[in-house]
Amino acid sequence: QVQLVESGGGLVQPGGSLRLSCAASGFTFSSHAMTWYRQAPGNEREYVAFVGSTGGTNYADSVKGRFIISRDNVRNMVYLQMNSLKPEDTAVYYCKVNGFSAWGQGTLVTVSS
Secondary structure: OOEEEEEOOEEEOOOOOEEEEEEEEOOOHHHOOEEEEEEOOOOOOEEEEEEOOOOOEEEOOOOOOOEEEEEEOOOOEEEEEEOOOOHHHOEEEEEEEOOOOOOOOOEEEEEOO
């Protein structure tokens, strides 16, 4: 059974940084791409960043140059380093494994002064 547990969210001032983590289990982690999504209040869930099984990455234009996605295939973890945060980055952040329908509970990021 696929399980995804996100953590690391919180309240941060504009310009600050946060590092999100996602612990994955229930599948062969090293064989699957992983993706971060986010959902702001009143908005649909949107794509943030992708990391392939061999480490290739892709980013939404809105976060390119500010966010860095990475993975640890030994610990079955995926990370999202978020820098230069803006109020519009406020959202619940979710990780997802490509090829499965399961979602975690998400972790809330609030960017506000």
